[in-house]
Structures are given as structure tokens and as C-alpha cells.
Amino acid sequence: MIIILDIFLNTLDVFPRAALLTLRLTVTSLLLGCFIGLIIAFFRISSNKLLNYVATVYIGLIRGTPLIVQIAILYFGIASIVTFSQFWAGALALAIHNGAYIAEIFRGAIQAVDRGQMEAARSLGMSYPLAMRRIVLPQAFKFSIPPLGNQFIIGLKDSSLVAYVGMAELWGSGLSEAASNYRQLESYIVVGFYYLALVMLFSFLLKKLEKRMSLDTKLLD
Amino acid sequence: MITISNLVKSFGPQTVLQGIDLTVTEKEVVVIIGASGSGKSTLLRCINFLEVFDKGEISIQNKKIVPEETNLNKVREEVGMVFQHFNLFPHKNVLENIIEAPVHVKKMDKAMAAEKALQLLEKVGLRDKAYAYPSNLSGGQKQRVAIARALAMEPRIMLFDEPTSALDPELVGEVLQVMKQLAKEGMTMVVVTHEMGFAREVADRIVFMGDGKILEEGPPEQFFTNPQHAKARQFLNRVL
Numbered sequence: 138m139i140i141i142l143d144i145f146l147n148t149l150d151v152f153p154r155a156a157l158l159t160l161r162l163t164v165t166s167l168l169l170g171c172f173i174g175l176i177i178a179f180f181r182i183s184s185n186k187l188l189n190y191v192a193t194v195y196i197g198l199i200r201g202t203p204l205i206v207q208i209a210i211l212y213f214g215i216a217s218i219v220t221f222s223q224f225w226a227g228a229l230a231l232a233i234h235n236g237a238y239i240a241e242i243f244r245g246a247i248q249a250v251d252r253g254q255m256e257a258a259r260s261l262g263m264s265y266p267l268a269m270r271r272i273v274l275p276q277a278f279k280f281s282i283p284p285l286g287n288q289f290i291i292g293l294k295d296s297s298l299v300a301y302v303g304m305a306e307l308w309g310s311g312l313s314e315a316a317s318n319y320r321q322l323e324s325y326i327v328v329g330f331y332y333l334a335l336v337m338l339f340s341f342l343l344k345k346l347e348k349r350m351s352l353d354t355k356l357l358d
Numbered sequence: 359m360i361t362i363s364n365l366v367k368s369f370g371p372q373t374v375l376q377g378i379d380l381t382v383t384e385k386e387v388v389v390i391i392g393a394s395g396s397g398k399s400t401l402l403r404c405i406n407f408l409e410v411f412d413k414g415e416i417s418i419q420n421k422k423i424v425p426e427e428t429n430l431n432k433v434r435e436e437v438g439m440v441f442q443h444f445n446l447f448p449h450k451n452v453l454e455n456i457i458e459a460p461v462h463v464k465k466m467d468k469a470m471a472a473e474k475a476l477q478l479l480e481k482v483g484l485r486d487k488a489y490a491y492p493s494n495l496s497g498g499q500k501q502r503v504a505i506a507r508a509l510a511m512e513p514r515i516m517l518f519d520e521p522t523s524a525l526d527p528e529l530v531g532e533v534l535q536v537m538k539q540l541a542k543e544g545m546t547m548v549v550v551t552h553e554m555g556f557a558r559e560v561a562d563r564i565v566f567m568g569d570g571k572i573l574e575e576g577p578p579e580q581f582f583t584n585p586q587h588a589k590a591r592q593f594l595n596r597v598l
Contacts, residue, residue, distance in 0.1 A: 253443055254447065256408055258459075260408060260434055267462060
């Protein structure tokens with residue numbers, strides 16, 4: 138116990154900064170992931186066969202391979218052609234990964250909106266994109282918040298895997314800390330606490346968002 | 359105003375419309391009745407192209423509508439529709455529901471659209487509900503808002519798809535009242551309904567459908583007192 142506290146105090150110049158990097162990495166990749174997810178979700182529900190196929194293959198590949206493999210391929214494969222900063226290589230890999238899962242969340246949420254909503258909007262002369270943007274998506278967004286929150290937490294924890302391409306975020310710093318002080322167990326416990334704190338922060342924010350939305354959701358039929 | 363000829367529509371192996379010919383003239387109120395599964399709603403949904411049909415032709419105001427070549431959004435601006443399940447936008451209040459399409463489709467000025475919306479609400483007796491959300495309205499109120507919403511686009515034709523079927527019996531009257539008013543004002547209307555009293559009183563013409571075909575049509579007096587087709591007699595015996 139003393140040792141854990143000792144390590145905690147001795148790493149105050151390392152881990153908080155690493156935690157901040159983890160947070161930046163996560164937020165960047167999730168925002169990007171939402172963007173990718175929305176586009177892929179539209180591909181999935183599109184009547185265009187080609188777009189459909191692209192989305193299905195993308196989701197299939199991402200869900201079918203481990204994140205660590207995806208990170209490695211992106212880092213060593215693509216980064217050898219195009220130069221990314223380490224941060225962007227990691228963020229992009231995580232975004233592409235999360236994007237596939239978020240796409241399925243958005244697709245489900247869009248399809249959960251009653252068909253009559255789209256029909257009513259179209260019957261008033263609204264075009265498909267306008268009806269989607271003004272009528273369907275605002276409602277779908279509400280449906281997507283709980284699963285999206287779940288995915289955000291998973292995304293936060295999964296960001297630890299970019300440590301293996303040399304990024305000194307939380308887990309990466311934990312690894313090097315443990316290697317230099319030879320106190321593996323205690324160091325990892327401290328890292329665990331930082332993750333727990335970040336996840337609790339995320340959960341708190343998500344709960345708040347969900348609550349605010351549910352005030353509105355009461356207005357749903 | 360609307361001319362439908364040889365309209366055919368299938369869902370998979372089932373042909374729900376087997377060659378429909380129907381003409382609706384200006385200011386006419388046509389009420390379509392028939393057993394469920396007879397194709398009434400599908401026919402109505404074909405008129406504003408919510409349903410893609412396989413064969414046949416629809417002309418609206420003497421313009422033949424070819425779905426692939428015509429801007430259907432423009433067509434739908436002229437053809438209002440009221441649905442069985444209201445389909446109000448739950449994330450918008452009553453006023454916002456009504457001004458949504460005028461503002462975003464017709465690019466009408468927001469204040470002007472709101473003023474017009476309030477007039478329409480006055481007309482359907484719901485001016486005091488302008489800022490209520492759909493979930494706080496009764497079924498009858500929702501349907502009246504839905505009618506006001508459709509009217510806000512100033513359509514030439516109004517389609518009603520079983521507008522009172524989802525309502526509690528005591529709320530049916532208020533919706534029919536609004537529809538009667540509309541008919542009196544000279545709106546061209548095509549109504550699918552099970553309300554025989556309304557059909558008899560308001561319709562200029564009754565269209566009786568069965569098995570995807572129009573089996574009989576004529577003025578309500580004739581249809582209700584002296585139906586010609588055996589299936590029409592059978593149907594009337596069951597519902598009256």
C-alpha cells in the first residue's frame with residue numbers, strides 16, 4: 138500500500154500528463170469516429186448497392202480483426218507511405234476502429250425512428266436529405282446516446298493499445314515506469330486508478346447528457 | 359385533377375392493385391371504402407408517390423407524373439397527406455410542426471409562416487396548443503394538428519389515410535368536423551375511411567374496393583341504398 142502511494146506521488150510529473158494525452162487521443166478519435174460512423178451508417182442504409190457493399194466490408198474487416206492488429210497495420214503500413222505524427226497515427230487508427238462500431242450504433246438508431254416520420258416529412262415536400270437532417274437524425278441521436286456512451290468508454294480504454302506503437306500515453310507511460318522502477322504490480326495499479334478516474338469522468342458527463350436528453354425524450358410519443 | 363389509369367402495384371408475389379382507373383375532379387370529395395387488405399391505402403399512397411407502383415399512369419393537374427423524371431418533392435407540395443398514426447414530429451412543438459415545411463421547403467419567412475400556422479390552428483380549434491408538444495395532445499388533437507400541418511403547404515389536393523382509425527371513439531367527431539369544414543371550403547379530397555356516416559354525408563362519390571380492384575363507384579345515396587356488387591352488399595351488411 139505504501140509502495141503504491143509512493144509510486145503515485147513519485148509519478149505526478151508523468152502520469153497526469155500521460156492521462157491528458159490519453160484524453161486528447163480518445164476525444165479526437167471518438168469525434169473522428171462519430172464522423173466516420175455517420176457516413177458509414179448512411180452507406181449502410183443507402184439503397185445504392187456499392188455504398189452498401191463498402192460499408193459492409195468496412196464494418197466486417199474492423200469487427201473481424203483485433204484493434205492491436207489494426208493499429209500496427211496503420212502505423213507500420215500506411216505511415217510508411219504517408220507521414221503522420223505519432224499522435225495522429227494513433228488517433229486515426231482508433232477513429233477507424235471506433236467508427237465501425239459507431240456506424241452500427243447510428244444505423245440502429247436511425248432505423249429505430251418510426252418510418253412514418255420520414256413518410257410524413259416526404260409527404261410535405263421535403264427532400265430525403267432535408268427530412269433526414271431535420272426530422273430523423275435529431276430523433277435518432279437521442280436513441281443513440283446510451284450505446285454511444287458505452288462505446289465512448291470502450292474507446293477510452295482501448296486507446297491504451299497505441300502504447301505498443303510507442304506512444305507515451307497512460308499505458309505507455311505505465312510500461313516504461315514499471316520497467317525503470319521494477320515495481321510492475323504497483324505501477325500498473327496506479328495506472329489502473331488513472332483509467333478508472335477518466336472513465337468515471339466520462340460516465341458522469343454521459344449521465345448528465347443522457348439526463349438532459351431524457352427530459353426531451355419525455356416528449357417522444 | 360387526378361387521373362389514374364391502369365395502376366398496378368405488387369408487394370412481392372402479391373398484387374395489391376390490379377389495374378385501377380380513377381379520376382378525381384376539382385373540389386370533389388372521393389371516399390374510398392372496402393375491407394382491409396383491399397388496397398385502399400396503397401392506392402392513396404401511390405397518389406403522392408410514397409409507394410412506387412409497377413405499371414400504370416398518374417396525372418395530377420393534367421401533368422403526367424413519371425417518377426424518374428419528375429421532381430416528386432414538388433408534386434408532394436401540392437398533395438397533402440394525413441396519416442392514420444398522425445406522424446407528428448415529436449421533437450418539435452405544434453407550431454414548429456406546422457411551419458417546418460413552409461419554412462424549409464417553401465423558404466417562407468418564419469414570422470409569416472408562424473402567423474399563418476396560428477390561423478390554421480384557429481381553424482382546427484387548437485390555437486391554445488401552439489406551444490404544446492405532440493406527446494401532450496390527445497389523439498384527436500394530434501390529428502387536427504396533422505391536418506393543419508398538411509394545409510400549411512397550401513396543397514391543391516388532400517389525401518386522408520384512415521385519419522380516425524387510431525382514435526378513441528369519442529375523439530373521432532372532432533377530426534371529422536374539421537374534414538367536413540375542409541370539404542365545404544371546396545378542397546379536393548380523397549379519403550380512405552371506415553366512417554360510413556362521414557362517407558354518406560360528405561362524399562361526392564364513393565369508391566368501393568375489393569381484391570385490388572374498384573368494384574363499384576357512384577354517389578353515396580345510390581351506393582348505400584342500392585349497392586350493385588355482391589361484395590359491396592356483403593361489406594355494407596357487416597359495417598352498417
